[in-house]
Amino acid sequence: MTDKESKELQAKEKTAVSTPAESTRPGPVFEPAVDIFENEKELILLADIPGVKSSDLTIDLNDGVLTLSGDAESPEKQNESDIFREYRTGKYFRQFTVSEAVDQSKIEAELKEGVLHLHLPKVEVVAPRKIAVKSS
């Protein structure tokens, strides 16, 4: 699917959520925008998490629930004062249920330009095996 339509991007405020988990640091928590798609071999998840370094990102797959949790530090230095502020910096948090059987040992994650690329390979479906009956 190629997008060459160059439409104008609309400004959207980040969606703040309240998380079930406790925060170790006070601050807003946002839900990152994601794209989820699959091909024959894997599920691919792309999440927009600008400002998060890979050391501040936690990805967890437990009991069929995928949890993304990231921390973006406020880039403003101490002596900077705001003239106007249109977006806030905070944590990112989102959870998904993964219905497909995923091969957890082969999950790959890559963080590029503030976008998380998560590859979840599907478990190879075992083809049913016909059992021949020997007649003696």
Place this chain on the structure above:
Amino acid sequence: MPAFNRRSPFEELDRMRRQMDRVLSSYSDDMPGSGIAGVFPLANLSEDKDAYYVRAELPGIKANDLDISITGKTLSISGERSITAHGDKVKYHRREREAGSFSRVITLPGQADANKVEAQCSNGVLTIVLPKAESAKPKQIAVKAS
């Protein structure tokens, strides 16, 4: 036997209303400035005594997809965000990220030194440092004691 207070019966309601106000305002955005410009990308402008700082969140955008220029007090940011195609045989479950072009102008409150402006994009956050021109820097005024 109930004790009768001389205070107004609405005092309790008043107190509850004040408490609710406090709780509700702590949930609302505490952003200085009036409302967002509504133009992509949303930006934060801050300053210290030497420079202005403009920051914008532009995930997935590489440095050469961006076009930044400054004229006097006007900073212009434009570019294109493309969503990489992931092959033909994909089924989408969710599509929240958008692709498209953007162009935005930010007016600085004072002059910046156009030759010393630096822009950097890391982790999807664009940071532009605009050192102030001498005329925009605050000057200390000495108060003479008579």
